[in-house]
Amino acid sequence: MSPSRYHHGDLKAALVDGAIELIAERGVRGFSLAEVSRRAGVTVSAPYRHFADRDELLAAVGVRAVSAFQQALTAEIEAADSPEQRAAAMIRGYVIFAVEQRALFEVLFGANLDKSRFPELRQAWEPVDDLLEGGIRALCPGDEDAATVLGDALEAIAHGHAMLLLDGSYGDAPGTVQHVAARAANAALALIAGRAALTPGSGPAMPSPAEPVPGP
């Protein structure tokens, strides 16, 4: 069955798939190039034909993760019919993605990849940025600063719920994911309803140093 020399069909793709599986099992911390190689049935040196080092493989996973994230958010948005509902749907999709694609989510926000080294990663984020930012802007027509502040707060709501959910802070009873996602969406609606309190000083006293959308 095994010839003395064995050429893999598409090792590069197999390594990315294996990395996702491994991260799903052990988290980003438990990821290692060696273990991924083992699972792909190749020696630890084989991956270096396709990736310069460990981080380059992680970055490839990251690109796929951003794409999946974008797809998930887009799917959620399509079912909504008002700016408010669209924002709530995005928050809901954000939380659900974190759980259902936990490995990808961990790579997105926990891999600490060097963005300057992997410009394709930063580039992959752009459509997601547009998606999030554009959805929020509809809530604050003609007020860019307000949209940025509101967008950051909404994202923090999504991210906070997602992280605490992944940490197990909400327990693991059946239905918890949908429950928490729904509550995150409701929190988003509550924040939108009370958003007048977001900018206490009516003027734009504090220009934001923040980037509109995250990306590790």
Place this chain on the structure above:
Amino acid sequence: MSPSRYHHGDLKAALVDGAIELIAERGVRGFSLAEVSRRAGVTVSAPYRHFADRDELLAAVGVRAVSAFQQALTAEIEAADSPEQRAAAMIRGYVIFAVEQRALFEVLFGANLDKSRFPELRQAWEPVDDLLEGGIRALCPGDEDAATVLGDALEAIAHGHAMLLLDGSYGDAPGTVQHVAARAANAALALIAGRAALTPGSGPAMPSPAEPVPGP
């Protein structure tokens, strides 16, 4: 002079201190018993006289972290004079603590300690939980469920801002920490102002959770 040996000193405390320093430099991921031992000036086997294993030292750091967290939140609360301001102050303290005591914060939320193994950790959390949930209850007199939902949402706001801030999503310009903490507090106030949308089913009938709101 700092002693290079702890033969007759308090190695246990020195290890906890060193662990915090190390985590502050390299994060929880970069923590290792070996490196902490090196920094304390003892061999890698010495800590095993005081801690059964690596996680037991981390748990000791965790207990100290919870205590410091509680202290930070309490200090913020004391300066507030209304339930809303108290909640906002807690969120602000939460975010600032995450940055100023980053190592402790990482242990609290990123060490993934087995709480069933370290009941003292779970016990240490109880006063903090009471602080967070109790402060919220004043906003929802006589409605425990609403208080829980609101409390979880507020905590998610704090946690989301803190995590994104630590991840560098908001950049590192001077003043960013105070700025983000203030925005998190404002988001808390906005959420409180619009909290009717948090419980779409039980509150006064609202046809749509978020109907058009007067713009800025």
Place this chain on the structure above:
DNA sequence: GTCTATATCCCGATAGAC
């Protein structure tokens, strides 16, 4: 209570054979 020494395991990365 700490040290020396050791066992065992993991990792990332490279050189050269085929």
Place this chain on the structure above:
DNA sequence: GTCTATCGGGATATAGAC
């Protein structure tokens, strides 16, 4: 493109000397 072999590093943890 993959393998074999290897280097250099680090980790946790234990046994026994002092």
